[in-house]
Amino acid sequence: MSNLISADPARLTPARRRKWLTDDTLTSLSLIVSFVVLCAFFASQTPFFLTQANLSTIASTIAIVGITAIGMTLVLITGGVDISVGSVAALSGVVTSLLWLEHGIPLGVSTVLGILAGALVGLLNGAIVTYLKINPLITTLATFSIIRGLAFVLSEGQTNLLSNEAFNFIGRGTVAGIPFSLLVMLALYLVFGFILRYTAFGRNLYAIGGSPQASRLAGIAVTRHLLIVYIISGLLAAFSGIINVSQLASSAPRAAVGLEFTVITAVVLGGTSLAGGKGTLIGTLIGVIILRTLDNGLVLMQVSSFYQDVARGFVLILAVGFDQIRLKLGQLQRSKGV
Amino acid sequence: MNTRRLSAIALGTVVFALVVTMALRGSAVRVLAQDSACPTAKDSYTIGFANLTEDIVFTQLVREGMVATAEEMGNVNLVLADNRLDGATALANTENFITQGVDAIIHFQTDEAFGNVIMARARAAGIPVFAIDIPMPGATFFGADNYYAGQLAGEALAAWVNENWDGQADAMLVLELPQSGPIPAARMQGMEEAFQNNVETPVADDMVFHLDSKNTQEEAFRVVSDTLPAIDEDAKIVAVTINDGTALGTIAAVEAAGRGDNLMVVGQNADPSGQEEMIKENSRYLGATGYFPENYGAQLLPRVIDVLECRPVPPSIYVEHVFISADNVCDYYPDNWPDFCSQ
Amino acid sequence: MMAENTSAAPLLEMRHIHKSFFGVKVLDDVSVSLHKGEVLALLGENGAGKSTLIKILNGDYTMDSGEIYLNGQHVQFHEPRDAEAHGIRMIYQELHYAPDLSVTENLLLSELPRGRGFPGRYIIDWRQAREIAQSRLKLLDLAIDPDVHMRDLPVVERQIVEIVKALSADAQIIVMDEPTAALTPPEVEMLFGIIRNLCAQGVAIIYISHRLDEIFEIADRVTILRDGQHVATKRVDEVKLASVVELMVGREIEARRKTLALTGQESQVVLEVQNLTKLGAYEDVSLKVHAGEIVGVFGLIGSGQLSLTRSIFGAERPDSGSILVDGRECTIRHPQDARNAGIGFVPVDRKVQSLIMGQSVRKNVTLSNWQRLARMGFFQQRIEKDHTRHWVDSLGIRMAGDMEVPIRFLSGGNQQKTVLARWLEANVRVLILNEPTWGVDVGARSDIYDQLEALAQSGLAILIVSSDIQEIMSVCPRILTIYRGRITAEFHRESVSKDELLAAAAGEAV
Known part of the structure; x- marks a missing residue:
């Protein structure tokens, strides 16, 4: 009776096996095309766009959004979201500067403690999401407000100037002409890209986002994974906050306002699904680069800042909308093939 | 007759x-x-003060100055509230003040649309209103003379360029705040026009870059970073900025690009972080126009009493502005920088 | 394919299971047994206690009293994990899988193979994972590519992957809840092939389905529950479909005493459907409903009738065919189009699909009928009240208070009448009702039937889709039967027996 199936293998999964040309790859490819089109457009509009000075400007100002976006990608893959990243970035800067300036703790130690403060917020987020079972959007919306308030309380609303050569190196230094922050960011992308692709931990994140029930039934420790993911998000956001402070040579409780939206925009642009279970870091990286390039080009073209906001929104809808249409078409073809 | x-x-x-x-x-x-x-005259007064927000240093200083002045005067009982940068909250605060039977209201509120409603409520209750920095129809205005405040900074920057760069800068960055309407715009216009009118060789129009600072250091850093590639490597750059934070972001961006020596910046407010930047060695922050928010109370509360006791008061009272720089910061804020000022 | 060891000790025995919720008996002394390698169909109407029984077996619910024996040993399940440890697997109607992950990953969800040592033990051995997945698929002779994403598989193959997943860890018993609900006939055949294959390997299956014809094809025995009680357990080859239905429903099906002369055949055709086809749901359906006529479509649940009516109403898009109202072809892409063409639709689940439970009778009657209640663009509450009162009186809607009472306080029958009132208010020419008395108590039923007949007499064309044979026979003078998406026969009420109807609805040649 098993012949019933094996006799006609063609009935199962008809010829649409594409090993490398997956949806993810196609998304990345279409993003790269958009990026090239964008660059060509800017190059035609302003002679300064393709200069070495400008490219190094882009390279040296991309790390804050780029690094935060790694954590956000992980969180979105699990089907969650972390709105608190901007507040966390502000908090880590404030904590670091206060420990150093007012308590005389060595800057290196202060920096580590500042980043750990971010991890702590991540732990709090994760604990609320998993143990109290409060929706991640609501949870991080609450901590978004709490942490921002805490940054104001701790700093008493003051901007603090930090100038220290070693510390400034994090955000402004270069190694062989390449911005140090960019190198760190790329290294993090490699590490987390590897984790997502090749480790059980990484794959479990996709499973959790794809179907929490299936993951739980299969015995994946969902709670632990979510905790770790929110901690990573907090850690990376805090680290971005440190880079920010280093670049500005000052820390302010109002730092990184709106970072969460820029980051979510970049991540979604990179093909990560807000519904969870789908997304790649390479996509996120391209998304971050596109967004940064777009902002840079529009400033160089001296477009009014209000129109810059409009343009950013349009690019998001165009890119994601294009991807959705492509996916729909693909599904339509598949369903006809059956 | x-x-x-x-x-x-x-x-x-x-x-x-x-x-x-x-x-x-x-x-x-x-x-x-x-x-x-004078039916409103009394032995002591209850005055409601609704602050713009408690989140920024400037307004915290305003509140502290009010409280200190009220204590000093002895016959003023101050009721505090926070408008949270929100018109609806300001209206609710107004109603609370009326319920609490205050004699006068000092409003520091941002939403012009709510001005009429707030004034109508106060008028119906027969309570005089004083508006800080943002005018309301029928209220006595107290606050900055924005264009003049801008001018002071622009003139100082022009004088510095005349003296140190042979009267010529190659590019000008204007870090403004379009989203907040006419008040910052008047300051920016004052700075830009005063600089161009007083510098020996004005900056060419196509080398004046108007950038939206969005009122944050990061955004100032980002837009200035993105603009620098369009300005020659060794060009002399001046920047006029809407506040100290924006000035800090601008300086950080130009320094990060290794072009700090060719920059000079002026700003507005002169809050402690701005002062700290000015007094640095070889600072690129020339100075900023001071608004002395800590003095708002001392200047305004006596005028409120004047109105309540039926003495004449002009419809607009302006803050006395001074351009604060490393040269005079010790005259105004000696306690802030004891090390620097003892030199 | 009947397992030869029926006489041997059963694999699973559930004895004297009792369960109440809030004092209502849901299971009353139910006993079920299951043998190695057999397919046991669990049958019963909605609310008969099937799913409660299954959830007790799975450890989701704890029973009030009773015992479960597995391989002769007394077992207790406190949570799903316990049941799983004993080799009991559930495949829910709603599948749980990660759509954007490959088949391999879904199969090995928590047990992806890894290397040794550090960092090897954190890193997945993809080659090995693929081999394991392939070997498991091979157990059932399946040719599914393990690298394909679940999203890209047809539904049946996703279901099969779920079955393979359930098998992966020494399953003894697999419970399948409506596994064919989303499948097309050839896919059902494929699934049955897998089930037979499993049984040959000694796995026992508990099979729940509303499609009775499937039961006769795949099951060895049937156990029938009714109102929480065990009614009968029989070998499939010993019973007839009609008697199974009777056991499920629990009463003789008697024709409605009133025989209306009205057939409406001689009057004008209001609704006509020509060759309507939607692949996988229904095929080549043609029917006519005259003014003043009530036509019934009878079929077992899942025969495509739901999709058919939804298509006529524009809630689903057919692949081909046409719909005519008053002889004119209508393009219906959206329920709005159907409304404008004069078609009204009363869905099965009125609570979700048509009523706003928290709002008053008045607002529910006039919902989406606001144009008629306005004068020069201004909404007139007085007219609204007048109209509502008219329908409340003429349909006999009994309310717990006045027409401002939220509709959730009304009984099922009166809620249904309110839905009717809304369509009458909208002046429709055709009314399509889907299971019109689902969840309506017996008294209100005949009330609704009377109303429908009165409405027909006033010239409305009515199409009733129902899986309740008693309902169909008592209210519809003309009856069409539907089986697997095709209209199989047409009868006049006076000249058909319920056996004939059932046979036609079960696909047996008439």
């Missing part, structure tokens, strides 16, 4: 009668007499 003379005579008679009765009846009658002349 006739009526004016008549009323003058009537007024004279009343005054004469008052003086006579006062002289005859002594102090007990004096209070009575004062009451009938």
